Amino acid sequence: MLSCHNLLQNFTGAVPEHYCKLPSTSDLNNQSQRHIMKHFTSLDQEHKPWRCVQHQKASDLLLNSTDKLFEGKNLKYCKEGWTYDRRIFSSTIVTEWNLVCNQRPWRQVARSIYMTGVLLGALVFGSLADKLGRMEILTWSYLQMGIAGSCAAFLPTYDGYCTFRFLCGVASSAISVNSISLILEWMPKRGRTLAGNFFGFSYSLGQIGLAAMAYVIRDWRWLQFAVSAPFLLFFIYSWWLPESARWLILRGETNKALKNLRKAAHINEKWREGEKLTTEMLCSEMQKDIFIIRSSHSVFDLVRTPAMRRMSLCLVLVWFSSNFAYYGLSMDLQNFGLSVFLTQALFGGVEMTAKLMVMLVMTFVGRRVMQFVSLCLAGVMVLSYGFTPHNMQMLCTVLAVTGKAFLASAITCMYLYTGELYPTEIRQTGMGLSAMNARLGSAVASVLHLAGDFSETILPLLFGITPI
Secondary structure: OHHHHHOOHHHHOOOOOEEEOOOOOOOOOHHHHHHHHHHHOOEOOOOOEOOOEEEOOOOHHHHOOHHHHOOOOOEEEOOOOEEEOOOOOOEOHHHHHOOOHHHOHHHHHHHHHHHHHHHHHHHHHHHHHHHHOHHHHHHHHHHHHHHHHHHHHHOOOHHHHHHHHHHHHHHHHHHHHHHHHHHHHHOOHHHHHHHHHHHHHHHHHHHHHHHHHHHHOOEHHHHHHHHHOHHHHHHHHHHHOOOOHHHHHHOOOHHHHHHHHHHHHHHOOOHHHHHHOOHHHHHHHOHHHHHHHHOOOOHHHHHOOHHHHHHHHHHHHHHHHHHHHHHHHHOOHHHOOOOHHHHHHHHHHHHHHHHHHHHHHHHHHOHHHHHHHHHHHHHHHHHHHHOOOOOOHHHHHHHHHHHHHHHHHHHHHHHHHHHHHOOHHHHHHHHHHHHHHHHHHHHHHHHHHHHHHOOOOHHHHHHHHOOO
């Protein structure tokens, strides 16, 4: 469901075909009205529909020849609004608040505001979870996502919509960070890689689910509500989820940790092992972790020695570039030529296959080779997509989908690779810094999409060069 929110605006912010509303033609006969309609829906010299200008007077269309209409005389900005093609989407935020022509950048601003919330959530809720607990933050984030997302669906103003989407972004990051922490801290070491990969698979599966929901629900308000309301149910069931036993022990609440571990033993039909556990045993097992937590470490430990500086810089670049290019492609579905629903489903399906393959290949070729190959091939595919003529729509889509699959592989690899490279004492600090740069990459990508209105090649160029 997190991927549904992160990529939601591909559908709620879709830009349908549009042109200026016809001026009042009550004083003209039917033949004159048909003549006006013909010119308002015709193509200009660049073979594009007239979208942002109209004639000063409806009668001008009757007095001037077609050649003179293209000279740009007697034209002005759309006076009475726009008429939108509602065959694909009955309503989007673009049609709701007329985010077209000179208002078009505000569509990308809304996406950037959401991604800024995601970045802020990564900065704030990571440290709060260490102080207050994983489940406290996770439960609150479910509630915040459910309420803020539902409010964004029915607020009448653009400002209100952006405000509550920002809150959704903050909650999204908090849910992601704390879900991963709980998965890793409740799983045995031998199962963490598999569990982490299933977490990644679910994100790709969510993209397919989003395409299906958007295909059925064509009104942006109800689609926004459909992906937000389930979090209220998650909020309710989260009261029955146990807090991390590891965190409880480190906080000195060993009795609660013992209770949760015995509950886990009962579920796993390990009753005897559960009954043998004592608070003294738990404290003894966690002595090393307690010592590490009490030791003073900071972000400066990541750059204290030349070897650590080089490694930290490389990892920061990998996390930033992977997410920068990944979300840069994910926010551009309408330019791939195919239906946005089909493109989104293709992205999700191919990603799941790629993640499964990278999980197997890493075992044989190693992390570094896999990281290098996936980033390099992703960059080549994205660059190829950027320089492929737009009339070759099928080839463009294949290159974009393949490039995004390699980026998903790079992201899957870097989670495991980063955790193994950093020493235990500063692993969480290093992962936190890396995650912050990942969120920064996605936020920068959404801001740069504003430049897409001025150049069609600059964005694929940036998204391709950065991973390489």
